[in-house]
Amino acid sequence: MMSPMISKPMTVSGEFQRIARFFAPLAAGCDGADGLTDDAASLTVPVGQDLIVSTDTIVEKTHYLGHEKPEAIASKLLRVTLSDLASKGAVPAWYTMNLALPGRIDDAWLEAFCAGLAADQDRYGVALAGGDTVKTDGPVVLTLTGFGLAPAGKVLRRRGAKPGDLLYVTGTIGDGALGLECARGGFLELDWSARNFLIGRYERPEPPVGLGAALIGIADAAMDVSDGLIGDLMHMAEASDVRAVVQATAVPVSDAAAEILSECPDRLTTVLSGGDDYQILAAVPPEKEEAVRSAAKEAGVAVACIGEFMEGKGVSVQDADGQDIPIAQPGYSHS
Missing domain, CATH: 3.30.1330.10 (PurM-like, N-terminal domain)
Incomplete structure (x- = not known):
């Protein structure tokens, strides 16, 4: 018994x-x-x-x-x-x-x-x-x-991107959003190790903390990707009064995300706008490309150039043929 x-x-x-x-x-x-x-802390900021x-x-x-x-x-x-x-x-x-x-x-x-x-x-x-x-x-x-x-006076803002700057992103994009779907029972046909990887990225993101300070003096602007790559990039473009063009084929994705995209190419919009990535977007002058890649290598952080900034307004995403990809909902809304 x-x-x-x-x-x-x-x-x-x-x-x-x-x-x-x-x-x-x-x-x-x-x-x-x-x-x-006690009721309060005392924090000393170095000179x-x-x-x-x-x-x-x-x-x-x-x-x-x-x-x-x-x-x-x-x-x-x-x-x-x-x-x-x-x-x-x-x-x-x-x-x-x-x-x-x-x-x-x-x-x-x-x-x-x-x-x-x-x-x-x-x-x-x-x-x-x-x-x-x-x-x-x-x-x-x-x-x-x-x-x-x-x-002092060197903090990176989202408003500093300039026409001609290259758009860099750290890590891989889309794992958090796809991981949330896996955690909710989606993509059951996916290999279990790939599903566990994506769920892990949703539950425990990997922010590129080691690279952040090194971007000072290299990037003209930076912000984190939390509410979706395209939605957050729209904030940077608007604050900087420039247009951003993203090459969809250049956006870095993990092997697990690539496996999903190979079977469900329509999920590209989830990758680009789903959120929960917690990576860094940076506007980098072309002459600083070697510097950003060297800093990323030293920090052990992957970086990829996924587009550029130019005169104009808004954000567009282009496919391999240079055609615009419509993004109905560019990012997560908190309202």
Whole structure:
């Protein structure tokens, strides 16, 4: 006879117990956080540096499905903000975090969540500086504010692209959007290793943090790709008052994404506009091509030239024959 299953009782500590047990160890690398024993942190910015700040929020069932491991959710939360900092040419230093958690989130979930943060802190060289936790009757809401350092007055903006600049992108595009479809049960005919790869890229993006600071002095403009390559490029083109032309065949895709495109070429629009890539778009003067490729090689980051900027307005995507490819929805809308 089978033994009855015994479920482990849920343990939920109080706010201050959680701070001491789970969050204070994450602040050990930030002297100004004072072990999270006070109401505010004191952060010293080195002379000649600017403090670059970016905030992101992810919501259960909206920005992640809800069944992911807590470690993966933590990684995504931190990495999406590090992507913003990298695209500004900043070196990540600290972060603060606000968590709105329903009662079903117990200590075991939080312990695993903080373990994910600890692993990424070691990987990216950042530390927790403070934050807040509150209860909610709604979904989990996680907000992270990242602080990075960049040479004073040198931060990369999206508005600096010039006619004649080349359009570079890091990594591969489309994995996050296709991975979301896989996580929802799509592409079942795809090889399991390819599906797992794409799901992994959706759950745990790989922002090119190591390249960000090296783009200062090379790129005229930069921004991260989070809401879709074409949609984000439209923001850069508008801010810079230029036109961008993308060569679809030059957009880098992973082997797994290429496998899908070979069978479903119509999914090119998903790749180009689906979002969740967390890579960097950069406007690079032609004379700086060797410099950007050398910096990328040293950082271990793949880069590809996928188009150019010219006089005019808007964004167009061209196929191998130079014909425009219509993109009905260029990117994810938060409204």
